[in-house]
Amino acid sequence: MSQYRPAIDDLLASVREALDQLVPQLDGEARYQAQVAAHLVGICERELGTGESHPKADATVWAGLLGKAGGEPGPLARELCAAIRAGRLDDRFDAVVEAVLARTIDDVRVVRPRHLERSGPAGRQP
Incomplete structure (x- = not known):
């Protein structure tokens, strides 16, 4: 039993x-x-x-932006930061910003969801 x-x-x-x-x-x-x-x-x-692993989701997005098949989230994030600083992704700036912002919002949704609530006189989101 x-x-x-x-x-x-x-x-x-x-x-x-x-x-x-x-x-x-x-x-x-x-x-x-x-x-x-x-x-x-x-x-x-x-x-x-x-229902998802945030580090795994991060790794998938970072690898995609870098044109790689996969990898670990930490090293991929460092490589992505270096590529951004070096201007290697400037031709895809909007896509990079959109992807990084989306992952950041997903992280905040888990860690501090209240930070995503509407606030202020105009009902704008922080």
Whole structure:
């Protein structure tokens, strides 16, 4: 007989709920650390909710911009930055800006989604 294993998103939700109940009872450094932990759990929940691996998606986009078949996100990002600085992608400037902006928005959507909410008198997005 196999033992029940809850889904990871259920486990994360339980941890987040426990932290949400615990934070108001804490002070000082302990409160801050619990808030950080709750924020990190939220990031994990949102990352799982996207159904994609952000580093893998980044690598795919960066490789495409560089005309490569694939690679690791970190080295590809560094190579992309060097190519931009050297002007090697100036002929595709709009496509590069669009791709980098789209990946940045995807990252912010996971890490700090409130930063993408409409705000200000004109309802403009930050």
